[in-house]
Amino acid sequence: MRWSRPVLLTTALLPAALALGGNQAPVLVPEVSQHDIRVEQGFTGADLLLYGAILTPEGQPVAGDYDVVVVVEGPPRAVVVREKRQVAGIWINAASSSFRSAPGFYAVASSRPLTQIVDARTAAIYELGLSWLQLSPIGSIDPARQQRFARGLVEYMQRMGLYHEDPGAVSISHQVLYQARIALPSSVPTGDYTAETFAIRNGRVLASGLTRIRVDKQGFARFIADRAEHAGLAYGLCAVALSIAMGWIAGRLFARV
Amino acid sequence: MDVYLPIANLAVNGLVIVGLGALTGVLSGMFGVGGGFLTTPLLIFYGVPPTVAAASAASQVTGASVSGALAHARRGGIDYHIGAVLVVGGVIGAGLGALLFRLLQALGQIDTAINLLYVIMLGSIGTLMAVESFGAVRARRKGQVPPARRRRHHPLVASLPLRWRFYRSGLYISPLAPLLLGMATGVLTMLMGIGGGFILVPAMLYILGMGVNVVVGTSLFQILFVTMATTMMHALTTRAVDLVLASLLLVGSVLGAQLGAVLAQKAKPDVLRLVLALIVLGVAVRMALGLGWQPDEIYTVVSL
Numbered sequence: 001m002r003w004s005r006p007v008l009l010t011t012a013l014l015p016a017a018l019a020l021g022g023n024q025a026p027v028l029v030p031e032v033s034q035h036d037i038r039v040e041q042g043f044t045g046a047d048l049l050l051y052g053a054i055l056t057p058e059g060q061p062v063a064g065d066y067d068v069v070v071v072v073e074g075p076p077r078a079v080v081v082r083e084k085r086q087v088a089g090i091w092i093n094a095a096s097s098s099f100r101s102a103p104g105f106y107a108v109a110s111s112r113p114l115t116q117i118v119d120a121r122t123a124a125i126y127e128l129g130l131s132w133l134q135l136s137p138i139g140s141i142d143p144a145r146q147q148r149f150a151r152g153l154v155e156y157m158q159r160m161g162l163y164h165e166d167p168g169a170v171s172i173s174h175q176v177l178y179q180a181r182i183a184l185p186s187s188v189p190t191g192d193y194t195a196e197t198f199a200i201r202n203g204r205v206l207a208s209g210l211t212r213i214r215v216d217k218q219g220f221a222r223f224i225a226d227r228a229e230h231a232g233l234a235y236g237l238c239a240v241a242l243s244i245a246m247g248w249i250a251g252r253l254f255a256r257v
Numbered sequence: 258m259d260v261y262l263p264i265a266n267l268a269v270n271g272l273v274i275v276g277l278g279a280l281t282g283v284l285s286g287m288f289g290v291g292g293g294f295l296t297t298p299l300l301i302f303y304g305v306p307p308t309v310a311a312a313s314a315a316s317q318v319t320g321a322s323v324s325g326a327l328a329h330a331r332r333g334g335i336d337y338h339i340g341a342v343l344v345v346g347g348v349i350g351a352g353l354g355a356l357l358f359r360l361l362q363a364l365g366q367i368d369t370a371i372n373l374l375y376v377i378m379l380g381s382i383g384t385l386m387a388v389e390s391f392g393a394v395r396a397r398r399k400g401q402v403p404p405a406r407r408r409r410h411h412p413l414v415a416s417l418p419l420r421w422r423f424y425r426s427g428l429y430i431s432p433l434a435p436l437l438l439g440m441a442t443g444v445l446t447m448l449m450g451i452g453g454g455f456i457l458v459p460a461m462l463y464i465l466g467m468g469v470n471v472v473v474g475t476s477l478f479q480i481l482f483v484t485m486a487t488t489m490m491h492a493l494t495t496r497a498v499d500l501v502l503a504s505l506l507l508v509g510s511v512l513g514a515q516l517g518a519v520l521a522q523k524a525k526p527d528v529l530r531l532v533l534a535l536i537v538l539g540v541a542v543r544m545a546l547g548l549g550w551q552p553d554e555i556y557t558v559v560s561l
Contacts, residue, residue, distance in 0.1 A: 078561035152556025186268030221263040236492025243320035250511035251324025
């Protein structure tokens with residue numbers, strides 16, 4: 001069953017791919033199992049299936065081996081990274097550095113370890129891999145310091161489950177179809193995500209394709225988050241009323257027993 | 258049972274949170290403390306962001322203190338006069354706490370400040386309680402009757418200007434003393450997500466010199482209103498009150514509180530105090546270790 005959708009898709013898109021003829025560059029048609037991720041009550045994370053096909057403009061499988069890298073990136077945000085140091089026996093935040101655009105989520109899946117697929121230059125251009133994220137530091141110009149904080153940021157986000165590298169998570173079948181699974185934890189930030197797929201051979205990008213994913217709070221979760229943000233007074237009164245009512249009811253119930 | 262917390266942005270096991278609420282509820286029923294001092298650290302330990310933990314724990318303490326306050330009110334155990342002064346102080350303190358919270362957050366020291374406050378407050382109060390209750394338990398074992406403590410307020414309180422009569426507490430003191438005490442607990446409530454009962458009760462006894470029969474009720478009365486104010490303050494400033502999280506905690510704690518109240522009637526008060534002291538000290542030691550040991554996370558990231 002898992003294969004049915006990619007296969008159908010490939011057949012559907014073959015004529016389109018054929019129509020593109022003339023240009024020798026292969027065509028990459030990416031697709032994702034869910035374009036809208038609904039964060040609602042009971043949400044425990046999502047399992048994204050990213051799949052698609054890579055074909056020559058004639059609609060033939062691309063001759064020769066290639067690798068596929070899939071990058072899912074969440075909405076960028078400005079962050080402060082703080083570094084703890086031991087001061088007078090206790091560990092406190094002693095230094096900090098700011099970054100203008102750290103993705104809220106970043107996952108890269110590849111058919112082989114990234115270092116075997118691309119060299120540093122290509123990796124840096126396409127931001128393939130956690131060590132090549134472009135975080136745009138603010139202020140500090142000392143590169144060693146920047147690097148230390150950038151590494152700290154990546155480590156932290158990895159521990160939170162929001163950044164990961166998954167070499168070997170992409171499988172390619174019949175030189176045409178690829179598929180990868182990327183897990184989003186329940187703590188994913190909401191916003192617009194991009195999923196970019198690259199077909200790479202000999203360190204060169206043969207073809208790439210982009211799909212978009214939207215992660216949004218829905219239903220009750222959205223209602224609560226929205227009220228908390230935009231109607232603080234009513235929300236607070238509601239919280240107070242709720243706690244008083246529950247405390248009072250429980251008191252009454254048990255007082256009778 | 259997976260529950261998504263819309264403000265904490267996290268899925269949690271709802272039963273674990275209800276259980277946690279129940280645990281602190283039992284404590285509050287047994288000892289007359291809000292139990293916030295245990296909720297906040299445990300929530301943080303579970304992965305809930307510290308601000309959300311503190312903000313939501315405050316509303317749990319409200320729920321836990323309602324039935325207690327009502328029970329005390331019925332038997333006349335609340336001095337509303339001094340209670341009102343304490344509440345006014347507490348609300349002012351919560352406001353100051355909110356400012357302090359923002360300042361510390363901007364400086365990146367909020368977590369360290371909260372941890373340090375926990376270590377200092379819990380450590381000192383826990384030690385005092387442990388020493389006192391251990392002595393009481395031992396004295397009772399030997400069959401001695403502890404000498405009655407002479408009730409009087411601290412000399413510093415007497416030096417404050419302006420004096421009011423607080424009839425039910427049997428006091429003629431400056432209202433500034435309870436006002437300042439209320440303010441101090443208000444700041445702590447805002448910062449630590451605690452009710453402050455374990456600070457308020459000894460302070461009312463030994464600093465203000467209030468009568469024992471109104472101390473617990475009046476403290477619950479103050480906690481009730483100050484945690485309400487704190488919840489409002491969080492809802493308006495940090496926007497970190499998670500209603501789903503608070504509801505789960507409340508379900509657990511209001512039920513736990515009833516169980517605790519039943520248990521409290523069966524146990525000896527000095528043994529209860531000793532147990533509470535040991536729990537408080539345990540939390541303090543855990544927090545102190547957390548500050549002293551090299552943390553797993555040298556780097557932390559927050560949104561700008």
